[in-house]
Amino acid sequence: MEQTLGRLRTAWTQVKPLLRFRPVSGYLWLDTIMLLLVGTLHHTLLPSITHGVFAIDLMTPWLVTTLVCETLPRGLFLAGIGALILETHSATPAGFYLCTYWVIAVAIHLTRSTLSWRHVMPWAFTFGLSQLWVVFFATFVLAVNAGSSIFTWMYLRVQCETLLTGIALGMLFCHRYLGAGIKGEDG
Amino acid sequence: MGDHSKKILAMALLVGALLAPFVFFSTPMKAWENPHSALLVLQNAMYPIERLWQVAASGVSHTWQRYIGLSEAANQNLKLRSQLAAMQSRIMDYDEQVQETGRLRKLLGFSGRSDKRLIAAEVIGHNELGQFESIRITRGSSDGVRVGMPVVAADGVVGKVIRTGMHFSDVQLLVDHDFHLDVLLQRTRVRGVLSGAAHTHCTLQLHKRVEIRIGDTLITSGIVGGFPKGLPVGRVMRITYETDNVAQSVTVEPWVDHNRLEEVMIIFSPDPELEKIANAAGPKWLDEALNMQGR
Numbered sequence: 001m002e003q004t005l006g007r008l009r010t011a012w013t014q015v016k017p018l019l020r021f022r023p024v025s026g027y028l029w030l031d032t033i034m035l036l037l038v039g040t041l042h043h044t045l046l047p048s049i050t051h052g053v054f055a056i057d058l059m060t061p062w063l064v065t066t067l068v069c070e071t072l073p074r075g076l077f078l079a080g081i082g083a084l085i086l087e088t089h090s091a092t093p094a095g096f097y098l099c100t101y102w103v104i105a106v107a108i109h110l111t112r113s114t115l116s117w118r119h120v121m122p123w124a125f126t127f128g129l130s131q132l133w134v135v136f137f138a139t140f141v142l143a144v145n146a147g148s149s150i151f152t153w154m155y156l157r158v159q160c161e162t163l164l165t166g167i168a169l170g171m172l173f174c175h176r177y178l179g180a181g182i183k184g185e186d187g
Numbered sequence: 188m189g190d191h192s193k194k195i196l197a198m199a200l201l202v203g204a205l206l207a208p209f210v211f212f213s214t215p216m217k218a219w220e221n222p223h224s225a226l227l228v229l230q231n232a233m234y235p236i237e238r239l240w241q242v243a244a245s246g247v248s249h250t251w252q253r254y255i256g257l258s259e260a261a262n263q264n265l266k267l268r269s270q271l272a273a274m275q276s277r278i279m280d281y282d283e284q285v286q287e288t289g290r291l292r293k294l295l296g297f298s299g300r301s302d303k304r305l306i307a308a309e310v311i312g313h314n315e316l317g318q319f320e321s322i323r324i325t326r327g328s329s330d331g332v333r334v335g336m337p338v339v340a341a342d343g344v345v346g347k348v349i350r351t352g353m354h355f356s357d358v359q360l361l362v363d364h365d366f367h368l369d370v371l372l373q374r375t376r377v378r379g380v381l382s383g384a385a386h387t388h389c390t391l392q393l394h395k396r397v398e399i400r401i402g403d404t405l406i407t408s409g410i411v412g413g414f415p416k417g418l419p420v421g422r423v424m425r426i427t428y429e430t431d432n433v434a435q436s437v438t439v440e441p442w443v444d445h446n447r448l449e450e451v452m453i454i455f456s457p458d459p460e461l462e463k464i465a466n467a468a469g470p471k472w473l474d475e476a477l478n479m480q481g482r
Contacts, residue, residue, distance in 0.1 A: 040233055043312035043323065044240040047446070081229070088230050090314035091321040091349060091359040091366075093216040099207045106204035110197055137208070138319075145216065146364035150384050158386060 023065040023173055028074060031066065035078055038062050039085035055161045057131065059086055061170030063101060064130045067108045068117065068174075069182050079105050093141060100137050104130045118181040120171070127170030128163065135159045218319075218349050218359070220334060230352050237323065237355075241311040245449075304455040306330060308338075310448045311355070320360040320383065321346075324451055327354045335413060337454045343419035343442035344368065344407060345451050358451070361420070361441050362389060369411050370420050372397075373404040381405065381420065381439060389421060391437040392429075399426060405439060415454065 018030055025031055042058045050056060063082045067075040083097035108126065115122040139159070142150050252260075312323035326332050328351045338345040338358045346366060350357040359366055366383040370391070377397050384390045393399065403423045409416025425438040 036233055037236070040236045040240065043314065044237055044244075047313035048244055084229055085233070088219055088350070089312060089321070089323060089357065090319045091218045091357070091363045092314075092319040093211075093214070094219045095211045095214055096319075099211040102207050103204045106200045109200065141216070142364050144212070146382065146384065150364055152384075152388075154386055 023062050024069040035081055043089050055158045056165045057162050060131055060134055061127055061166050061173055065173040067105050072109050076105055100134050117177055123174045127167045131163045131166035234355055237311045305452045308451055320363040322358050324356050327352045327356050329353050332356045337414045338451050340443050340451050345443055360445050369408040370405045371408045373406050389439045392434050395435045
């Protein structure tokens with residue numbers, strides 16, 4: 001009996017670090033599962049909590065953290081899955097999030113070696129600019145399709161909320177890298 | 188990787204990123220539809236978790252409403268009893284009027300309303316960001332749901348099916364910017380095309396001479412889109428006159444609160460002409476035709 005309990009404890013200590021809810025675990029399969037979970041939370045838990053009163057984008061900060069910390073192929077793979085999750089759950093034009101996240105992925109890949117990820121500001125700016133790009137692109141697409149009738153105070157409020165919550169959630173996801181930096185960053 | 192190769196890769200990525208928006212805008216800009224099997228795999232992989240969440244959340248909500256939050260139910264019961272008594276007397280009047288209308292329709296030779304089958308579905312997901320409005324429901328192609336089918340709730344029109352999986356469908360909401368619906372002003376019987384305007388309301392453009400008041404109700408015209416005639420759509424909230432001095436822009440608030448939807452009904456509206464063609468050309472033709480209608 002004690003032997004079995006001991007084995008279970010050992011197994012639990014090995015599995016426990018993998019069960020942490022974070023964007024980058026080091027295992028692609030686990031990151032993919034976590035991304036599916038984030039997609040599900042985005043479409044089930046969040047709407048039932050906010051009831052449409054408050055807009056929260058969970059996917060963009062999650063993917064931005066992934067893109068900063070992971071290699072380009074892995075980042076692009078996960079960003080592609082994240083984009084398809086969003087596109088296949090909504091009335092979004094096909095390719096909208098693929099295009100948006102592709103641009104973010106390239107921008108992060110080209111600039112990340114020039115920034116120090118130990119500090120708060122690079123993270124905050126990256127989350128803010130990424131969210132701003134998503135909002136700007138969506139607004140442009142809506143303007144092309146529907147004209148100016150969509151631009152109401154309510155629309156502006158929702159976009160501001162998305163921007164602010166995106167930065168806040170992003171800072172939560174990147175918390176473990178503050179002070180320590182990302183893998184491969186020079187000391 | 189050498190410095191030269193890195194530079195070429197960076198340049199290629201930059202060019203790709205600059206071209207991506209142009210490529211996107213050269214597409215038809217419509218939501219994903221059914222034939223993409225790889226996408227369906229991704230959707231079906233997520234469906235069990237979403238369904239599990241919906242079952243758990245509705246279980247907690249029902250337990251609270253039926254067993255714990257009963258003091259509110261007692262107060263509600265008293266109110267409903269008094270309302271019921273008032274409604275019963277009104278129903279008697281309505282019954283009389285319905286019979287009278289039926290007799291008059293018969294006399295005038297109007298055709299009766301076609302038989303429409305309704306199927307109930309639960310809402311398991313909602314796209315939250317307020318730019319592209321849709322919900323996910325628990326009925327799919329295995330239940331006979333097809334792209335383009337109208338979806339309604341007790342309060343009125345909800346939207347139409349834009350994508351189906353085996354056991355779920357995605358519904359484009361009335362307030363989505365890409366949704367258009369033929370409507371009638373209930374009081375004046377003026378027709379117009381209602382367009383979604385993102386998040387909470389829709390807009391309707393009418394000639395400035397059309398008589399319209401704040402609070403007027405809009406109903407479906409039943410002419411295009413598969414929605415039966417007379418379904419409540421929304422009410423007029425605001426009227427503004429365009430600077431061109433020709434049109435008036437009407438802001439419409441839908442009767443259905445999309446953020447609080449729990450159950451919806453899908454309308455199976457059989458078209459006898461389509462069915463005749465389908466019998467001759469095979470069932471696949473009907474699918475393609477409905478998909479085209481959805482576009």
